[in-house]
Amino acid sequence: MNQKGSGAVTRQTLRYYWSVTRKHWPWALGDLISSLAFTFFLSYLNPYLIGLIVDRVSEGPTQPDQLWTAFGPVVAALVLSNVLGQVGSKLQDYFCAKLEIRASYDLTNLAFDTLSNQSMTFYNNRFGGSLVSQVQRFVGGYSTLCDCVTYSVIAIASSACFTIVMLAGLVPVYVCVLLVLMAVYVLVVYRLYSRILPANAVAAAANNRLSGQLSDSITNILAVKTSGREDYERGRFTQASQEVADADGRRMRANIRCGAATSSIIVVIMACCTVFLAGGNTWFGVAPGTLVMMFTYTNSLTMQFNRLSSMFQTLNRALGDAYDMTQALGEPLLVADEPDAKGLTVTRGAIDFAGVGFHYPDAPDDDKVFDGFDLSIPAGQRVGLVGRSGSGKTTLTTLLLRLADLQEGTIAIDGQDVRGVRQASVRRQIAYVPQEPLLFHRSIYDNIAYGRPEAAPEEVLRAAEKANALEFIEKLPEGFDTMVGERGVKLSGGQRQRIAIARAILMDAPILVLDEATSALDSESERLIQEALATLMTGRTSIVVAHRLSTVASLDRIVVLQDGRIVEDGPHAELVAAGGPYEQLWDRQTGAFLEG
Template sequence: MSTDADPDSTLLNEHREDVSRPIVRLFTEYGRDDLHWFVVGVLASTMARFLGLVPPIILGAAIDAIFNDSAAYTLPVIPNAWIPATETGQFWLSAALMGGTMALAAVMHFFRQSTLNLFSHRVKHEVRTSSYQAMQRLDMDFFNEMQTGQLMSILNNDTNRLELFLDNMTDSVIQLVVLVIGIGGVLLWINWQLALVTLFVIPLAALFTYWFMSIVEEMYADIRETVGDLNTRLENNLGGIEVIKSATTEEFEDERVRDASYEYFRRDWLALRMNFIYRPGLQILTSIAFVATFIVGGLWVISGPPGPFTGNLSIGNLVTFLLLTQQLVDPLAQMSEAVDRYEDAKASSSRIFALMSIPVSIRSAEGATDLGDVRGRVEYDDVDFSYGDEEPVLHDIDFEVEPGQTIGLVGPTGAGKTTILKLLLRLYDVDSGAVRVDGHDVREVTVESLRESIGYVSQDPFLFDGTVRENIVYGAFDATDEEVERATKRAEAHEFIERMPEGYDTRVGERGVMLSGGQRQRICIARTILNDPSILIFDEATSAVDTETEMLIQRSLDDLTEDRTTFIIAHRLSTVRKADEVLVVEDGRIVERGDHEALLEEDGLYANLWSVQAGEMDALDPEFIEQASERAAMGVRGED
């Protein structure tokens, strides 16, 4: 199988090793507020299990006293004065007690299921929302390394497995503990010698379970990772279905999904094979206990105590032993499922808590202040930057922007233009130097106030699945209809929205798939206008649209940027012709600066780029062509 997701697994595994007692944390950190429901569920479950032990005891007493007439009719806890003197009365008392305890047990089971399920669902809800909140605040480096499928697996699959564990495992453990203690106590009270024959299986089952758990723990951790890998592959393919169809690579993708699915199957099958040994093994042990009880007890009733055994054993006592032993067989045999769910939940909760424990470096510093009213003066002071431990991608970035100015950033793909402005948004922090807004280092103001003052329109406009209106008011949720319409008119979007089937209430589909690229871009611009930021960033805002749409978008940009500090990243140099200053970036450095006319006169990189877009290939510098060829051969990082 492909190991595409190995970096994701490594990142989680590094932090998973530091997660201790994950199951305990579920109860202490996320179940604390609802612990009363858990306690009620435990008490109800305990009561239901104990009530289930009553009918066999009553039946054994009835057989000996009423049907076999070999002993007096007595019941534990029931005073002799309450017991009828006649056999008929004793018969009806037995029937009433068995029926009553069964009905009460059913009521207790209702309370058990209701309260334990409520507890488990609330814990699942809290864990899912907490893990999402933690994930959403992680640094961009994390999202660059992690794949969406892995994150969806944690937020969805892993949290659902916690619910299964809390729903079923708790009751299974209670059932096992109560029945072992309760049945063991009753059997020892009736006949301690025969009880030893029945209960010898308990320590053997415990040892067998310990061996099983020591083997499968890592198997379940591997399974959870392969689920994330498979989700990643499926999510990527569904998102890229248009590319797959246009390239007729269905068979290639079939094979990649088959490989990912087979790896999940293989690891799941390894764990299942261990279960195929463990579950029958437990059943064999419990069956041996039942058969041994029947043989020894039967011989005892027929011909007296066998071998070293002493004393008497009635038919009623033997029936009680067999019925209670059978009750013990089922929970012991089901212990494998409880262990399964425990190990599965332990692996899932470890991944969840590992995600939550990943440190966040981009956060508001202690004592950070709000920016307040932003004028829009921006300064880059000798900035250097690298992604993690990689080679630096920005060197000595130094420039100043006065309020209301428009700055263009141009250069080859991968030169670092987008990265420069992501430092302004503080999606990353500089390695050295400083980025300032109105004289404030962006690391010394609150992240929220910084980003609220900046509007960002990317080259890949993102729309949420919902209506046009919902996407426009995103971030300005209390905007009026008049304000929305005013913003769309400024973004040259109102007319095409009005022509849509349901106007502003038309659904746009996932990622805005129902709209064209230009329509999505103009809705994003309208959203930015509505939020009214003091600083604007347009990252290739017209790169994916036709010439007419570019003209419309450019008109809206000219209107929007009139009195705001604006940064425009552009490959189409016509977008930055009117900029107050153009910064030409190459290999992470500013190599030229000036307005459009001045840069053309320099006859440098900018002039060559302009010649390419104007179709004047004969005017290109041969050195520029050679450098462009080298860049294309080397490839570039995803960040521009």
């Protein structure tokens, strides 16, 4: 991994994290103040008060009747210091937790909003499970970073400052030596651990790939089992798991080497402290209580410095975990709305493809699916798109839905260029039923109502009835409350498709796009669904993509595509009589004719 590129991603991660921290600054400020109070009262004021007691004791015995006069104020101050320190500790936990909760909420929304606005090309190149893992690691990285700053960074920085301030006036020579050693320590730690950051990013990426591999295997478990490929998938998973182990091993060895170097500097610091403790009174006349303070403060500081090594490990791990998601958040939106884009208004539903030129983003510019493509569909017309696989049928509907943006020409609905309006408004005007039904792991009712969430229950029921789905739904033990499983796996293919069609019926959009929508149905269900779709298509502009020509034979018009070009265009009977490509396709599907 390029170290320069890794640094840029890390800085971007920190910008994301800082933006949410700044938004919730009162909690961050409370966290800082309470952390400083906790460290000062328990680690610095306490030893200072103990030093006063030691100095008083070293002056000679104290009479019993003078005991409270001599030590009472210091003891009271010591008790108060501990009370304030413990209060600071609990407030530190509270403010830190509140900050993490609120910031994590914002970061989760940021990731969700960004990912949900990405194009299908973005998702086609990534594992869904890996993206889930990346979001979790990105958000978890903030919590890890916040804990690290609260319980390590602030403690270490404040310990260094308090040590210098408390001892500067008492033993200036010692403080100067300590400052030099601390500067050397921080510089060495920073340089060593900045080199480990790429290793952390590599390890996080390996973990994300492992999550993606696991998700891919589980999602397609039926294919794995029916192919008897459990051992093959186990091999792929083992390889991905081994990559994680190797990456973690390299990161661990690098951390240990860095830790060994920093520990050596700690030994030097404590050695200097010991020399000053032994000769401080003789050389500089340092009081016994001050010697106690010197040792206590230095020992506390070195203990904090010992945590500096693990702190950098934690910081590196957190930033490495966030690496992949930060890159994803920085991906340009291949399909983006104009800043002043308005909603699409459909009054008729006329569709015009004019001079359309399109190639997929990951394909060469000259490898075009469409080049100067023209097609006009009048409002209310029912059009079938047919042709061999790869002819551009589904791509055409993808462009209409703005799941991808064309590079040349225009696609207009009622004269409005779809690239000039909000893409969500385009999709709300188009009821889309794909070949593979898009169902959530929710109830049947929720899946149908997804087309129009505000619909009344009786409208949902009517939509199910029109889609020929009501009969099988009512036979289920839980009826409309039946959970369909991930992607609808608890239903048959035909049942899933009928649920998807019911959703489109409920949506009641002026434009209808069916992409092999009846391909999963048996003959009887197809006949009933065709009747429902015929009613649904009445008065609506409809585009039907089909391989089974019986699906489109009764439509107003059939457009035959070949290599992104229109080779035939007309009604079914006219095209059959013409003896061209459509007639050849029709002959291959004997007995598939559906009377219109």
